[in-house]
Amino acid sequence: MPNPTAAMLVIGDEILSGRTRDANMYFLANELTKIGIDLKEVRVVSDDAKAIIKAVKALSAAYDEVFTSGGIGPTHDDITADCIAKAFDQHIDVRDDARDLLVAHWNGRGVEITEARLRMARIPDGATLIDNPVSIAPGFSVGNVHVMAGVPSVFEAMVASILPRLTGGKPLLSQSLRIDRGEGEIAGPLRALAGDYPELSMGSYPYQRDGIYGATIVIRGSDGAMIDAAMTRLAELFPA
Amino acid sequence: MPNPTAAMLVIGDEILSGRTRDANMYFLANELTKIGIDLKEVRVVSDDAKAIIKAVKALSAAYDEVFTSGGIGPTHDDITADCIAKAFDQHIDVRDDARDLLVAHWNGRGVEITEARLRMARIPDGATLIDNPVSIAPGFSVGNVHVMAGVPSVFEAMVASILPRLTGGKPLLSQSLRIDRGEGEIAGPLRALAGDYPELSMGSYPYQRDGIYGATIVIRGSDGAMIDAAMTRLAELFPA
Numbered sequence: 001m002p003n004p005t006a007a008m009l010v011i012g013d014e015i016l017s018g019r020t021r022d023a024n025m026y027f028l029a030n031e032l033t034k035i036g037i038d039l040k041e042v043r044v045v046s047d048d049a050k051a052i053i054k055a056v057k058a059l060s061a062a063y064d065e066v067f068t069s070g071g072i073g074p075t076h077d078d079i080t081a082d083c084i085a086k087a088f089d090q091h092i093d094v095r096d097d098a099r100d101l102l103v104a105h106w107n108g109r110g111v112e113i114t115e116a117r118l119r120m121a122r123i124p125d126g127a128t129l130i131d132n133p134v135s136i137a138p139g140f141s142v143g144n145v146h147v148m149a150g151v152p153s154v155f156e157a158m159v160a161s162i163l164p165r166l167t168g169g170k171p172l173l174s175q176s177l178r179i180d181r182g183e184g185e186i187a188g189p190l191r192a193l194a195g196d197y198p199e200l201s202m203g204s205y206p207y208q209r210d211g212i213y214g215a216t217i218v219i220r221g222s223d224g225a226m227i228d229a230a231m232t233r234l235a236e237l238f239p240a
Numbered sequence: 241m242p243n244p245t246a247a248m249l250v251i252g253d254e255i256l257s258g259r260t261r262d263a264n265m266y267f268l269a270n271e272l273t274k275i276g277i278d279l280k281e282v283r284v285v286s287d288d289a290k291a292i293i294k295a296v297k298a299l300s301a302a303y304d305e306v307f308t309s310g311g312i313g314p315t316h317d318d319i320t321a322d323c324i325a326k327a328f329d330q331h332i333d334v335r336d337d338a339r340d341l342l343v344a345h346w347n348g349r350g351v352e353i354t355e356a357r358l359r360m361a362r363i364p365d366g367a368t369l370i371d372n373p374v375s376i377a378p379g380f381s382v383g384n385v386h387v388m389a390g391v392p393s394v395f396e397a398m399v400a401s402i403l404p405r406l407t408g409g410k411p412l413l414s415q416s417l418r419i420d421r422g423e424g425e426i427a428g429p430l431r432a433l434a435g436d437y438p439e440l441s442m443g444s445y446p447y448q449r450d451g452i453y454g455a456t457i458v459i460r461g462s463d464g465a466m467i468d469a470a471m472t473r474l475a476e477l478f479p480a
Contacts, residue, residue, distance in 0.1 A: 013443055016279045017412060018269030019458060020445070022262070025284070029258030039256045041291070042284035044265070047443070051281070074424050075444040075455075076431040116427030135448075151446055172257060184314050187356030191316040203253055203287070204315040205260070206391055208375075215315075218259060 003038045003169030003222075004064040009055050010044040011070035011080055012150055024069045024155045031159055036169030036222070037065060047071060052083040060087070060145050065166060067159070070150030072139065074119045080147060081122050081140075088142050090124040098123045098138055105136040131161040141165075170222035175231050179238045182206075182213040189237045190217065197230050199223065243278045243409030243462075244304040249295050250284040251310035251320055252390055264309045264395045271399055276409030276462070277305060287311060292323040300327075300385050305406060307399070310390030312379065314359045320387060321362050321380075328382050330364040338363045338378055345376040371401040381405075410462035415471050419478045422446075422453040429477045430457065437470050439463065 008028055014020040025042050032039045040063060045051040052071075059066045071080030085092035098121035106113055120137040123129065130139035130146065132154060139148040139158045148158040179186055183206045194202045200221040207214055219230050248268055254260040265282050272279045280303060285291040292311075299306045311320030325332035338361035346353055360377040363369065370379035370386065372394060379388040379398045388398040419426055423446050434442045440461040447454055459470050 010282075013441060013460070014445060014458065015265075016269055016282070017414070017460065018266060018271075018273050018279075019414070021266040025255075026258060026261040029256055031258075033258050039258075040286060042250075042256070042282075044282035046280060047441075073444065073446060074427040076427070076434050077441075077443050111422070111424070114424060114428065116431070117424035119427070120424075153448070174257070174259070182351070184351070184354060184357035184360075187314040187316070187359070188354065191356070194316050201253060201287075201317075203317050204313065205254060206313060208393070218254065220253070220257065 001169070003036050003172075004167060005040045006032055006037045006065040006067065007041040007043070007059040007063040008039065009052075009059055009066060009068040010042065010150075011047065011052055011068060012044075013046045013077075015044050016046050023152045024150065027152070027156055028067055028069075028159060031163060033172045035163060035166070036171045037166065038169075038172070047077050047079060049079055049083050049086070052080060053087045056084060056087045056145060060143065064144060066145045068145065068147050069155050072120070072137070072147060072149055074116045078119070081124070084142055084145060084147055085124040088124065088126070088145075090126050090142065092122055092124045094118050094121045095123040095125075098129060101129075101136055101138060130158050133157050133161075172220055173222060173224050173227055174218055174220040175227050176216050176218040177231065177234055177238075178214060178216050180212055180214040181238065183215045186215055186217070186238065190234075193230065193233060193237065196233075197221075197226065200226060200230055202230075241409070243276050243412075244407060245280045246272055246277045246305040246307065247281040247283070247299040247303040248279065249292075249299055249306060249308040250282065251287065251292055251308060252284075253286045253317075255284050256286050263392045264390065267392070267396055268307055268309075268399060271403060273412045275403060275406070276411045277406065278409075278412070287317050287319060289319055289323050289326070292320065293327045296324060296327045296385060300383065304384060306385045308385065308387050309395050312360070312377070312387060312389055314356045318359070321364070324382055324385060324387055325364040328364065328366070328385075330366050330382065332362055332364045334358050334361045335363040335365075338369060341369075341376055341378060370398050373397050373401075412460055413462060413464050413467055414458055414460040415467050416456050416458045417471065417474055417478075418454060418456050420452055420454040420480075421478065423455045426455055426457070426478065430474075433470065433473060433477065436473075437461075437466065440466060440470055442470075
C-alpha cells in the first residue's frame with residue numbers, strides 16, 4: 001500500500017517579502033519522513049483571503065493530509081481561521097472549549113480578557129482542537145486540514161500534538177555517499193544503477209569544496225535491505 | 241500602476257524529504273522585494289514530471305514572472321528542462337549555443353565531453369539562455385518562466401544575470417518596531433492604525449524572549465513618507 005500523501009501551506013507575507021526565512025517547512029518535512037507520510041507539495045501564499053481559500057481547497061482535495069502554518073494569532077492580519085471556515089463552508093465564532101482553555105490560562109497569569117485576545121478562540125464549528133502546550137491558544141483540524149501557528153516553537157509543539165492522530169506508512173529511509181567527482185562523470189553509471197532499482201529514488205546533489213567538484217548521492221526508499229544493496233553497488237562504481 | 245507579480249517553483253525531493261533546508265526562496269524573495277516585483281506564491285514540488293508541468297503551467301498563467309530552481313544538472317533526476325519544453329509544447333535537444341559554451345569551458349579544463357555532460361546543453365528551441373558565471377552550464381527563459389539551478393551559489397548568480405532584463409516596480413519598503421507587550425494587548429490599537437492606512441500592510445510577528453511576550457510590528461509599502469508617518473503613530477501608541 002502506498003504511503004499517505006501530504007501538502008503544507010505556509011501563510012505569511014513575511015516569508016514572501018524575504019523578512020523571515022521559513023523554518024517550519026524544514027521541520028515538518030523531517031517529521032513526516034520519519035512516520036511515512038510523503039510530503040508531496042508545499043505552497044507559500046500571502047495574508048490574502050482569496051489566495052488562502054483557493055490553496056486550501058486545492059490541497060485538501062489533492063492530498064490525504066494538509067498542514068498549514070501561520071495567521072492564527074489575535075491581530076488584524078491573522079485571517080487563517082476565518083479562511084478555513086469559508087473554504088469548508090462552516091460557521092465560525094469564539095468557541096466555548098477554546099475560550100475556556102484561554103481564560104483559565106489568562107486568569108492564572110493575571111492577563112485581562114479582551115475582544116482582541118478572544119479572537120484566538122475563533123474556531124470553526126466542525127473543527128477538532130490541536131493542543132498547544134507552549135502558549136495555550138489552540139490550533140484546529142477541519143477534515144484533513146490541520147491549522148497551526150507560524151511561530152516555530154508553537155508550530156513544532158502543535159505538530160507533536162497532531163502526529164499521533166495520523167495514520168503513517170513506511171518511513172522513508174535514506175543513505176548517502178559523497179563522491180569527489182563531477183556530476184558529469186557520475187551521471188552515466190548512476191543512471192544505469194537507478195534503472196536497476198526502480199523502487200528506490202536516487203538523487204544527486206552537486207557541491208564544490210576547495211575547488212573540487214563533487215556530488216552527494218542520496219538513495220531513498222522504504223526497504224532498508226534494498227538501499228544497502230544499492231549503496232554497495234554505488235560504492236563499487238566509484239571507489240574513493 | 242501595480243507592481244509586477246511573481247511566483248517561484250522549487251523543484252526537488254531533497255527539500256520535501258527534509259534533507260535540505262531551502263535557501264533559494266529566501267534569497268529570491270529579498271532580491272524581488274528590492275526591485276519592486278511582488279512575490280505572491282511559492283510552490284515546492286518533487287522531481288516528478290507531471291507535478292512540475294502542472295505547476296509551471298498554473299504559475300505561468302497566473303503571474304507576470306515565474307522563477308524555478310533545481311533539476312537542470314546532468315544526472316537522471318534532472319528533468320526540469322524537458323518538463324518546461326513539454327509545458328510549453330516546444331522541441332528540446334542539445335542546442336549549439338549552449339553546447340559551445342560548455343565545450344569551450346571543458347576544453348580549457350581538460351574535461352572529457354560525454355553524453356551525460358552534454359545533457360546540460362539541452363535547451364528548448366524557443367528559450368533565451370541565462371548566463372551562469374559560476375559553472376557555465378546555462379539556465380534559460382521560456383516566455384515568462386526563468387529556469388535556474390538549485391545549487392545556491394549558481395542560483396544566485398543566475399538571478400543576478402536575469403534581474404536586469406525584468407521590469408520592476410516600486411520597491412517594497414519596510415520599517416519595524418519591537419514592542420515588549422503581548423499581541424493581545426497590541427491587537428486592538430494596531431487594527432485601528434491599519435484601518436487608517438489602507439495603502440500600507442502591517443504585520444505582527446510575536447516572539448518570546450527571556451519570558452517576555454512581545455511582537456515585532458512591520459509596516460510595508462512603497463511610500464516611504466507614509467511609512468514614516470505610520471511608524472510615528474505606532475511609536476506613540478506603544479511608548480517604550
